[in-house]
Amino acid sequence: MSAAAGVVVAGAGQAGFQLAASLREGGFRDPITMVGDETALPYQRPPLSKAYLAGKTDQEGLFLRPPGYFAEHAIAHRPGLRAVAIDRDAHRLQLSDGAELPYDHLVLATGARNRPLPVPGAELAGVRQLRGLTDADALKAAIAAARAIVVVGAGFIGLEFAAVAAARGLPVTVIEAAERPMARAVSPEMGAFFGHAHAAMGVRFAFGAGVTAIVGRDGRAAGVALADGRELAADLILVGIGVLPNRELAAEAGLPAEDGVRVDAFLATPDPAISAIGDCARFPTPFARGLSPDGTVRIESVQNAIDQGRCLAARLTGKPASYGALPWFWSDQGPHKLQIAGLSGPGDARVVRGSGDAFSVFRFRDGRLSAVESVDRAGDHMIARRLLAAGTPLTDDQAADPDFDLKGLALRRA
Numbered sequence: 001m002s003a004a005a006g007v008v009v010a011g012a013g014q015a016g017f018q019l020a021a022s023l024r025e026g027g028f029r030d031p032i033t034m035v036g037d038e039t040a041l042p043y044q045r046p047p048l049s050k051a052y053l054a055g056k057t058d059q060e061g062l063f064l065r066p067p068g069y070f071a072e073h074a075i076a077h078r079p080g081l082r083a084v085a086i087d088r089d090a091h092r093l094q095l096s097d098g099a100e101l102p103y104d105h106l107v108l109a110t111g112a113r114n115r116p117l118p119v120p121g122a123e124l125a126g127v128r129q130l131r132g133l134t135d136a137d138a139l140k141a142a143i144a145a146a147r148a149i150v151v152v153g154a155g156f157i158g159l160e161f162a163a164v165a166a167a168r169g170l171p172v173t174v175i176e177a178a179e180r181p182m183a184r185a186v187s188p189e190m191g192a193f194f195g196h197a198h199a200a201m202g203v204r205f206a207f208g209a210g211v212t213a214i215v216g217r218d219g220r221a222a223g224v225a226l227a228d229g230r231e232l233a234a235d236l237i238l239v240g241i242g243v244l245p246n247r248e249l250a251a252e253a254g255l256p257a258e259d260g261v262r263v264d265a266f267l268a269t270p271d272p273a274i275s276a277i278g279d280c281a282r283f284p285t286p287f288a289r290g291l292s293p294d295g296t297v298r299i300e301s302v303q304n305a306i307d308q309g310r311c312l313a314a315r316l317t318g319k320p321a322s323y324g325a326l327p328w329f330w331s332d333q334g335p336h337k338l339q340i341a342g343l344s345g346p347g348d349a350r351v352v353r354g355s356g357d358a359f360s361v362f363r364f365r366d367g368r369l370s371a372v373e374s375v376d377r378a379g380d381h382m383i384a385r386r387l388l389a390a391g392t393p394l395t396d397d398q399a400a401d402p403d404f405d406l407k408g409l410a411l412r413r414a
Contacts, residue, residue: 004030005102007316008093010083010249011109012036014045014302015278017064018309019107024073026317033076033101035083035093040133041067042077046302048136049160050332053143054167059133083110086253088271105316108261108269108276109309110246112300117152117239121214126221127237130157142236146170150224150234152211154181156331158240159198163334166201173204173232175211175224186340187350187361190373194333197357201334206232245280245298258282260298265322267312275315277308287327287343287388290365297343301329326389328381339381342371342388351399353380360384362399369394379407386410 007023009016012034020032036042043062051057070077082096086106093101114129116122128139139161143149149165151158154176165172178184180191181198195205210227214237223233247257255269256262260282267275267283279300288297307325314321329340336357344363348370351362360380363371369392372384383406387394390410398404 005091005104006031006033007105007107008101008103009034009107009109010093011107011111011278011280012038012042012077012079013109013111013278013305014042014064015111015305015309016107016109017042018306019109019277019313020075021065021073022310022313023316024075026313026319028313028317030104031076032074033078035078035081035095035101037080037082037096038132038134039080041065041070041079043133044302045132048133049130049157050164052136053140053161053164062133083249086249086274088253088274091273104273106274107312108250108274108280109278109305110249110261110280112243112245112279114239115242115244117211117214117241119211119213121216121221122239124214124216124221125219126235127214127239129239130161131243139238143168143170146236148234149173149236149238150175150232151238151240152224153240153242154178154183154205154207155185155240155242156182158238159194159333160331161238161240162198162203163201166198166203167334169202171204172202173206173234174198175206175209175226175232177208177210179207181205184346186338186373187344187363189350189352189359189361190338190375193357193359193375194336194338197334197336206230243279243300245282247280250274250276250280262296265324266315266320267308267323268315275312277312278305281308283308283323285324285327287370290370291343291345299327301327303328326385328385336375337378339374339378340371341374341381341384342369344371344373349396351396353399353402362394362396364396369399383407383410 042064085094114131149172151162151174154174162172181194213225215223223231225231245260250257250261261276263276263283282296282298284296288295311323331338348363348365353360358376360374360377374380
């Protein structure tokens with residue numbers, strides 16, 4: 001009898017690592033191999049734009065487990081390699097060094113990559129992106145020498161980076177095509193708050209602005225040209241305009257992967273020997289009802305990566321369950337913490353609870369609570385997670401009433 005090929009994981013980020021760890025915790029005894037294109041041990045990405053850039057943690061503090069963990073748990077980690085092709089008939093994964101790995105089950109945890117800025121000059125020295133540890137190390141060195149910084153994109157990464165740079169006394173301007181920060185992610189009230197908060201930190205904004213070119217001098221970035229004719233001087237430019245799922249490996253193997261690798265409620269692709277998890281996966285969830293025609297979504301978050309890794313590990317060890325974890329997110333920007341539970345859409349109704357520098361925005365879709373955004377109100381966030389996960393009914397009048405006992409409602413329904 002031939003030896004088991006076991007589980008091969010294409011991707012060694014948070015989702016891929018969690019799957020491998022959860023498999024071993026669940027008693028899985030067959031081989032586990034993780035393939036990742038980065039040379040470092042599996043690490044946390046969220047601190048890169050915050051604590052790591054600010055010097056509050058080092059590389060070792062990012063690692064998900066110490067080096068000895070992988071040998072102790074018989075998890076083979078193949079760093080510095082890309083998965084380049086899948087032979088579905090032969091159950092083999094081809095790697096960038098020409099090697100092939102046989103698999104009994106293949107897990108696509110290929111993550112996402114930064115969306116490129118499609119303008120002339122984007123390739124100039126001084127134009128940076130932030131996705132991985134190598135990017136963060138390069139940014140650390142660039143910040144130390146920078147005189148003026150421009151950030152293209154007022155999303156989470158751009159604003160987190162802007163806060164770190166502003167705290168060092170550097171002039172920072174954030175360019176955003178929308179009329180407010182984080183326009184696709186949060187309500188107008190929350191976006192306005194963070195716009196004012198960043199302005200108080202010294203960050204300048206250019207809203208409703210389109211970038212037409214990166215202006216260069218002697219092969220290096222010297223500024224950013226805007227569609228309205230302005231030119232902003234900068235010797236360091238961070239581009240943060242979203243990400244694209246790494247779907248090509250799946251698509252070339254004939255799997256559905258239009259905007260992420262399509263999986264069912266059990267995180268399985270149409271090929272029973274292949275699953276997908278994490279940032280690259282598009283999956284059905286009740287929390288996406290009304291947000292997409294088919295009720296599927298692709299989520300880029302640590303919570304989703306961890307929970308999907310655990311869910312798939314349970315299925316592969318004989319305890320299948322559909323994936324139904326509540327999505328939640330966070331972002332540290334200067335002294336403020338933004339926390340979001342659930343998934344909201346632009347048409348969702350809004351109710352503000354609290355005031356000043358600490359408040360929450362409760363979102364409602366079709367009369368039901370869909371999401372809660374909180375700034376510096378951790379209690380509201382934890383209550384929201386309970387309410388949303390349990391599907392507890394809550395009206396907008398109750399959310400707006402400061403005397404209504406939200407905690408009591410959450411505990412009664414727990």
